[in-house]
Amino acid sequence: MQTLIRHIHKDRKGREALDERVIGESVITVGHGGDQSIQLRDPAVARRHLELRPSPDGRFRYRAVGGAEPVSGGKASSRGILEPGDRLELGEQAIAVGEPEAGFDAVLEIVTVEREEQVGAATHHRISLAQTRLSMRRPSWILLVAVLLLFLGVPLAGYFWPDLGDELRENPLLPSDHVWSSGPLASVHHTPEIGLDCQACHLNLFERAPDRGCLDCHAAVSAHVDRAQVSVPMLETMRCASCHREHLEPARLVRDDAGLCVDCHRAPGELAVALGEQPLPDPVSGFSQASHPEFRLALLRLEPAGDWRMERVPQSNSRVVETSNLKFPHDLHLDPTKVESLSTGEPLDCASCHALGEDGEHFETLSMEAACQDCHSLSFDDDFPRKQLPHGDVESVLVALEEHYIRKYADPDLRGGMRERGRRRPGRSESAESCEGTALECGRRQALQEAMNQFSRSGCVTCHEVSADASRPYLERWSVQPVRLVDDWYPYSGFDHEVHLTRSRTRMDGEAACGSCHAAKDSSTSEDVLIPGLDNCLQCHGPSDAHETTVALSCRGCHDFHLPFRGAMKDPDAARDAALGGTVSQIERGTDHD
């Protein structure tokens, strides 16, 4: 590469002088340093300022490395291409590219530009940040692309290629769709099924977490209302996540605020329509005498057909009478002067019969065998004190009596024993023991005698309602009304007996704590309902914003949203259809409630 350099400059005496040189290098350097191909003594020119690379067609590519950018065609630029005829101005010089001459590949002419001012402000020093490598544009682009790629592109790729998505999620340093999470899941959702998989719940892009995500695991969630009785259109369009909010810090998966209930129950008629005979529930706006309806007890009534039907009766209603068909005076049993335990000799207390169940709310179902039989033995024949009547079936009792007495009269030893004793005892007719007939006759007579005694004087009739029809044969003569005790007085609300065993205001515990709500000591009949109502609760509890001497109680302190016996909250199949694109019905409704 032969480049002819033609340098026209003024010598010390001001005369123009011409230097011609030939440079064979492929890079021609320009600067004020002595080692440069072309040396320009000019304050605007750095020691090494410009590189020129000639090409065979006579053109030059140039690149400035010094501070001041050369000007070509009126435009300052640190790099570019010079055609033959172009000029590049640098400080007080102009470098012009000439037409290639014979014998040379390229020609450069360097002339001094005459300026009015001999000394200007031009400098080759880099004196502003704009002349450094610092740039706003380059890092801006890098950051823009990096953010979009790492936090949008890569996680999205993981969504469309699930295998890639799984790999990304497994390495916490890689950007998976977890970078989109607005907060950790509630700890109950830290399950192997969900794990790190966002799509366990978020099934489709740009779609709110559908119910199907929830119902895959929570299929058995029960409904709030019985759809046969009440229509609540708003409930039907709500999503699980409308109430159950995930990714919150602190986690609050289950709402506990009054608004959950009273937003709708303040005026149930505005949102719900009763379909059956049951009226809509009374309005509720809080927990006070004025804002909360009276409690309704669930009482059991025996239908003529023999079934038990639940009837819900407000506390103040005159029909609040328990009809269990069991005779039981609480006051007598709790009177220490009259009743004491046969086994321990101690007076009875509540826990002698009532055992709190595992749920802390309900009590174990009472049974004759567990609660009564220790004292109320079913023995009937003093000669056979260990012989007991069967319990629970009238016919069995009557048959057992006949069998017992016929056997007794058929056995000569036993019959003889009876004759020898021969003494009358109170409550026993003389004729029975001194019967002279056959074993069958005497046994039957004695059995009838004992049955009449049991069903009308001192045995079964002590606790049971018995009716007798003397015109009927022996085995059909008596009937005992079935017994059923209420085991859940308030089936739609909860109550934790354990936490209430200590009532702080009175510092009572155990027995006294029971008595503070249940007036058993004053109840002489089993018709009394010993379950307290609203006013009893209000002695200690108030609404959540109440005075500081009352214990705050939110709706969910007693009530649940998903109630038993009311069917499923959501139809899993319908939810699946909806999630798989069957959203037509939603679109037709034109609604997407939250």
Next chain:
Amino acid sequence: MHQNLLQYRRSRYLWVAVALLVASIVLYLTQDGDLPPNGGSWQGYTLGIVGALLIVWLSLLGIRKRSYRSTMGTVEGWTSAHVYLGAGLLVIATLHSAFQFGFNVHTLLYVLMVGVILSGFFGLFVYMSYPRRLARVRSGRRRKDWLTELNGIDVRIHDLAKRCSARTLAVVESALDRTRLGGGVFAQLTGRDRSLVADPDRDRGESKLVANPDQEVVIDHLSASIPRARKREEALVLQELLGLFGRRRTVLRRLRQDIRLQGWMWIWLFFHVPLTVAVLAALVVHVLAVFVYW
């Protein structure tokens, strides 16, 4: 007296920002007492929308200040509002986040935004305090005037040095050639003088460069040469060179401080602007991410 950015129209935008903050805090506090405050409540969404609009509007300052023909408010007014509302954004975005942070794009956006705002605070600080210092450094002249004086001194020194001994000429020429002013980012911001000069104590032929901070070495060499001058004329030339280098030292010091202060007045923008672009990108991802997995 010149009215500064913060006092524009009696700090009108300070009050706008304060009103916005009070409204935001009230909104934040009205969030349902049961659910923890979060960006997804209607209050949180409102704060988020206000924050996003603020981010977009604050970013537009870069465009507005280049639109010289725009009549949409003055650039000064925009900048005043930019400062106050930008500071307010810090609070609004924090309330929107409800102090919930994690390793996710949402917190990334927050961190980037805090970076932008903090760099903005630094920019505000240098814009408030450096122009006065710069004026003191320039003492009534422009940077251009100082550079012209430097070039003039250099030409004069160059001419005079030709009349001195070859040794002195070499030292003086190397001092001119190897004077470092400005340079890279670090050099501009620290203002350290890393000028060099050919070692005057070495024999001719061996050229070894030594540090020449504040032209000290060349000045020492010249003052040491004066008594050794053989002719009176040569002593006079050396004397004049000594005076010129003394002035050159002053001019270089001024220019160095000028470059340093000017550098600090700009450097924050090299963080502020790219981070703003990153904030806009993260904002897009943040909004999308909220709705991608709704």
